[in-house]
Amino acid sequence: MKAKFKQQLREAGLKVTGPRLEVFGFLQKHDLTTVSSVIRECAAGADRASVYRTLALFRKLGIIHDVVAGGKRMIELTDRFASHHHHLSCLECGRSETVSDQALESDLDRISKKNGFRQVSHQIDISGICARCQDRSPR
Amino acid sequence: MKAKFKQQLREAGLKVTGPRLEVFGFLQKHDLTTVSSVIRECAAGADRASVYRTLALFRKLGIIHDVVAGGKRMIELTDRFASHHHHLSCLECGRSETVSDQALESDLDRISKKNGFRQVSHQIDISGICARCQDRSPR
């Protein structure tokens, strides 16, 4: 996976640098994170400005994309570096669970076709209260 | 609809003021808009700061909610003031189409239940190229 990443950079005529490796490594370890987390956790290996530039580059290269989970803007690796999925986000504890559902994907395709859209991407954010938090504070 | 809005404010012990009416009126005319548009278009009747305060209030009262369309953060009236729907956003022209689909809603319910989630809300953003833009620049 890291090899694939380096290869993609080189094929685009870009350099494999410390900050880029640092940020990519962090994203691999923490799928679904925030820009501020990346800045905080990668501070030792990458300046704030470099993190922003790196994330912008990764977006352009299709390595990461922005998603919304629990109403908050997050970033994560794209399907090329992680399998296609969506999130169930708990409004109480903030945790997100990953789900994949074929019927859902089919419906989205069908809806796009019906409207004459050529679908490029989609994202879904289901917010609620997770099983654990329901148990903890029942109502 | 506007009567319902005024009623909701009064029932909450809040005042019906110029800025609040101005912003609500704009939201009714332009479903799916941005904070900056509201600020720009309501400038005559509401100061920037008042727009922010008003939007925060509307969010708290469940009059508006934030959604993502075409990857951009937008705001729109909630289901109480407009029927439940989702958006197909064109990445080229930026326009958004509205869709409602029962199968899709059922899928989301089923997925939530399967994971023990009590669903509170969900949002879907389908991005692609609309029929019109496909015709204009075929590939």
Place this chain on the structure above:
DNA sequence: GTGTATGCAAACCCTTTGCAGGCGC
């Protein structure tokens, strides 16, 4: 060695806040 990428700091948003005056009820 060459040209890209980085770090630093300043500039730039967008958003929030404090406060005195105005207005809905």
Place this chain on the structure above:
DNA sequence: GCGCCTGCAAAGGGTTTGCATACAC
């Protein structure tokens, strides 16, 4: 008239940019 709401301006926080230096190739 009372107390909430507003406008104004200043402060705050996150993001972007300019420039000289450092490093990947």
